[in-house]
Amino acid sequence: MKPNLRSVSVIGTGIVPFGKYRELSVPQLARPAVIEALREANVEQKQIEAIYSGAAISGWMAGQRVARETGMSGVPVINCENACSSSATAFREAWVAVATGISEYTLVIGVEQLTRLGGGTLPLDQEDIDVANGMVMPGLYAMRAQRYMHDYGATASDLAAVAVKARRHGALNPHAQYRKETTEEEVLASRRIADPLTLLQCCPTGDGAAALVICPTEIAERHNAAHVRVLGSHLASGRYTTGFRDMTIPEITVRCAGELYAETGVGPEDIDVLECHDAFSIAELLYYEALGLCGRGEAVKLLRDGATSLGGRIPVNPSGGLLSKGHPVGASGAAQMVEIVRQLQGRCGARQVPDAKIGLTHVTGGGTHGFDHGACAIHLFGR
Amino acid sequence: MPAPAPLKTALAPHEGRLLQPAEVAVVAAGNARLRGVQCADCGLKVFPVNDVCPSCLSTHLNELLLGEVGKLYSYTTVHVAPPGWETPYVIGYVDMPEGVRLFGKVQAANVDDLRVDMAVTVKVVAADDRYRYYFAPRP
Numbered sequence: 001m002k003p004n005l006r007s008v009s010v011i012g013t014g015i016v017p018f019g020k021y022r023e024l025s026v027p028q029l030a031r032p033a034v035i036e037a038l039r040e041a042n043v044e045q046k047q048i049e050a051i052y053s054g055a056a057i058s059g060w061m062a063g064q065r066v067a068r069e070t071g072m073s074g075v076p077v078i079n080c081e082n083a084c085s086s087s088a089t090a091f092r093e094a095w096v097a098v099a100t101g102i103s104e105y106t107l108v109i110g111v112e113q114l115t116r117l118g119g120g121t122l123p124l125d126q127e128d129i130d131v132a133n134g135m136v137m138p139g140l141y142a143m144r145a146q147r148y149m150h151d152y153g154a155t156a157s158d159l160a161a162v163a164v165k166a167r168r169h170g171a172l173n174p175h176a177q178y179r180k181e182t183t184e185e186e187v188l189a190s191r192r193i194a195d196p197l198t199l200l201q202c203c204p205t206g207d208g209a210a211a212l213v214i215c216p217t218e219i220a221e222r223h224n225a226a227h228v229r230v231l232g233s234h235l236a237s238g239r240y241t242t243g244f245r246d247m248t249i250p251e252i253t254v255r256c257a258g259e260l261y262a263e264t265g266v267g268p269e270d271i272d273v274l275e276c277h278d279a280f281s282i283a284e285l286l287y288y289e290a291l292g293l294c295g296r297g298e299a300v301k302l303l304r305d306g307a308t309s310l311g312g313r314i315p316v317n318p319s320g321g322l323l324s325k326g327h328p329v330g331a332s333g334a335a336q337m338v339e340i341v342r343q344l345q346g347r348c349g350a351r352q353v354p355d356a357k358i359g360l361t362h363v364t365g366g367g368t369h370g371f372d373h374g375a376c377a378i379h380l381f382g383r
Numbered sequence: 384m385p386a387p388a389p390l391k392t393a394l395a396p397h398e399g400r401l402l403q404p405a406e407v408a409v410v411a412a413g414n415a416r417l418r419g420v421q422c423a424d425c426g427l428k429v430f431p432v433n434d435v436c437p438s439c440l441s442t443h444l445n446e447l448l449l450g451e452v453g454k455l456y457s458y459t460t461v462h463v464a465p466p467g468w469e470t471p472y473v474i475g476y477v478d479m480p481e482g483v484r485l486f487g488k489v490q491a492a493n494v495d496d497l498r499v500d501m502a503v504t505v506k507v508v509a510a511d512d513r514y515r516y517y518f519a520p521r522p
Contacts, residue, residue, distance in 0.1 A: 121463055129431065132400035133487040134461065134474045142459035143476060150457075150499040192462040192471075195494075240437065242429045243482050247457060369486075 005099040009220035009227040010381070012041025012213035013338040018177040018326035021207045022115045026058045027069040030111040030209040034070050041213035042223045043105050045071040048213070052094040053109040054080045054087025055330035057117065062330075066109055081330075084277065084365025085235075086110065087210070088333025088377035094214055095233045104215055110334030111209040119205050122329070130369045137367050138202055138280060142194035144247045145282035149196070151248055152297040154285070156196050158304070160187035162281035163200045163323055165309055170320020172310075172351035175335075177206045177326030201281035203327035210334035212341070228341045231358070231380035232264035238371030245372065253277075253290040253364055256376040261292070266358060266380055268292035271314060273343050273353040274360040275336035278321040284308075288316070291362060310351055318343060318351045329365070333377060336361040344383045358382045399488060399515035406431040407507060407514045408448055415507040415514055419447035419483055430483040452521070453477035453485065455503045460494050477503055477518050488517045496520055 014036030021029055038045065051072060053063025063077040082089040087110025097103040117123065121136040128135070148154055164184055170176035182200060190199040220227035236256035245251070261267050268291060276291065278284035285299035293314055294302040302308055308316040319325045319339040322332060340359035342348050359381045366374025408418045419430035423443035427436055430449065435442055458475030461468075473489040475497075485505065491497055503518040 121465060123465065129400055130486045134399070134464070134468060134472060135486065136461055136464050138463065139459050139461045139474050142461075143457040143474070146459055147457040147499060192460075194462060195460045197459075242427060242484070244456070244478050244484055247476075 006101060007217035008095050008098045008214050008230045009217040010212050010214050010230065010337070010341045011220050011224040011227045012037040012039070012043065013211070013341050014040065015175050015210040015335055015338045016208060017175045018206050018208035018328060018335070020115050021113065024113070024207075026055070026062055026111055026113050027065045029113055029207055030066045030109055030211070031069055033209040033211040034066060034107070034109060037107070037211035037213050040224065043213055047105045048072050048075060048107045049103045049105055050076045050078070050094070050097060051107045051109065052078045052080065052090035053111070054082070054090035054333060055111050056081055056083055056086045058111060058113050058330060062111055063109060066111065072107070082366065082375040082377075084279065084327070084329045085333055085363045085375040085377045086330035088337070088361065088363045088379065089235060089375065091212065091334060091337060091379065092233045092235050092377055095230055098214055098216060104219070106214050108212045108214065108334055109209070110211070110331035112328035112330040113207045114205045114328050115207050117205070124367060128369050135367065136194065138194040138197055140367050141280035141282055142197045144286060145196055145280075148248045148282060148286065152300070154300050156188060157184050158300045159196060159201060159281040159285075160184040160198075161303055162278065162284045163187045165303065166278060166317060166321045166323035169310060169318050169351055170324025172349070173320050173325060176320040176324050177204055178320070178324045197280055197282070201323070203279045203322040206326040206328050208326055208328035208331045208335060210331055210338045212334060212337055226345045226383075228344045228381050228383050231266060231382045232260050234260035234263065234378050236376045238366070238368075238374050240370045242370060248286060250286050250290045250364065250372050252372045252376040253287060253362065256378050257291050257362070260378050260380065264380055271358050271360050272356040273315050273318060273340065274362065275317055275319060275321065275339055276362040277364050278317055278323050279327055279365065281323070284316065284321070287362060291360070310353065315353050318348065318353055333361065333363040336363065337379065337381070340381050344381055399517060401510065402431070402514045402516065404513075408446075415509070416451070417449040417485070417505060417507060417516060419449060419481070420444040421447045428482045430485060447481055447483070449479050449481050449483070449505065451505055452502055453479040453505060453518070455489070455497065455499060455501050455518070456484065457499060458489055458497055473497070475518060477505065490517050490519045
């Protein structure tokens with residue numbers, strides 16, 4: 001981290017169980033998470049100096065609409081849309097404001113109501129040439145899977161094993177949308193979405209919200225003795241390529257992680273627990289390699305050895321991840337952070353990673369022509 | 384996995400990007416090719432045709448006429464798509480020897496005939512007075 005920046009801590013977290021809440025408004029969906037975060041932070045609404053809100057498809061001014069219902073209207077509200085990285089981007093901007101001394105107590109909200117779309121694949125922009133030619137997000141990941149299987153010999157069962165692990169972890173998380181374990185056979189027998197990906201290898205449509213309160217570390221102690229420090233924050237955008245690209249190397253994640261590791265001096269070997277962007281089964285395998293947990297082509301072995309399961313060397317997605325906890329896109333970054341902060345605080349019950357001291361969150365996403373992905377945000381937390 | 388429905392083998396009227404006239408070169412009767420550009424200043428190759436180089440912003444752009452054969456980098460059969468798309472259909476990325484990667488629908492009677500890295504033909508077909516493109520395995 002640059003030496004002129006203040007250390008920042010998370011002093012409050014809030015999250016709602018992910019699921020389908022068609023009957024709620026977006027502010028009603030977010031409100032319990034915001035109230036929980038404020039109470040945990042021991043901060044009153046009037047102390048909040050700014051609100052950074054992340055949402056992708058939940059309408060204009062989600063942040064103001066939530067502020068209206070939670071007694072915080074009037075402060076600066078910054079709404080962030082960055083596809084699946086929306087609320088992680090909001091968190092980063094809040095961190096910048098606190099770290100540079102512009103803001104003290106700052107609220108981050110991630111909220112999304114995907115059920116308002118009525119289900120199916122996410123609506124992509126029709127001006128995009130790939131979308132006009134039939135691209136859908138599961139198709140993009142499926143083509144990565146197809147190439148990865150070709151290049152490294154991974155099998156359909158290997159992909160299914162990612163979903164089995166996600167469900168096993170999600171079964172232990174009261175906030176997860178899917179809390180039932182599954183088997184490789186069941187995953188492979190589920191409905192085809194985009195070959196080789198079946199339904200249980202795709203993140204579900206759902207709604208959710210999460211919130212965090214951050215402030216300078218120097219005043220965090222008086223609000224929450226178990227505050228968790230932000231060790232690093234990095235945001236990257238996709239690099240436009242017109243030519244050939246190896247789809248098994250998610251370049252935006254490789255670059256974002258590499259820059260964050262260099263900035264913080266923390267490496268993959270130092271991380272005790274992490275949440276990554278497992279929007280589809282193949283994604284988790286690619287991100288093991290991109291985040292440096294293992295070498296090229298070694299992701300299946302890492303998974304099959306149990307290293308990334310609870311009880312393993314480096315548990316990945318103890319919350320159940322996007323596959324099991326759910327992926328209300330704009331809320332996912334903040335939700336990952338709530339999970340990692342609580343893991344570092346030792347509050348995660350049956351899915352607790354013992355003695356976790358350093359955790360990482362990784363979201364990316366945004367399917368648009370010429371990019372691996374549009375956005376990627378990676379954060380490191382420590383206690 | 385449950386058995387898939389039979390693949391559709393033709394482009395429906397609304398499927399596939401309607402190409403702008405500048406994006407197509409009719410090299411002979413019944414033989415249309417895709418047109419990209421190559422920047423005369425920085426060398427970047429771009430498909431489709433662009434009026435400004437998206438990298439160096441130069442307007443000195445030369446035609447990049449794409450050939451008829453490329454290599455299928457990856458593909459998938461899509462079973463769930465937005466309204467208006469009849470499923471299942473196959474999509475894929477095709478690497479052209481001219482140095483650009485194309486994306487579009489792949490028309491194959493049987494998806495089992497497709498292989499990663501196989502040669503495919505780029506079909507540029509007339510749709511009324513405009514054109515669309517798709518890929519097909521080499522006979």
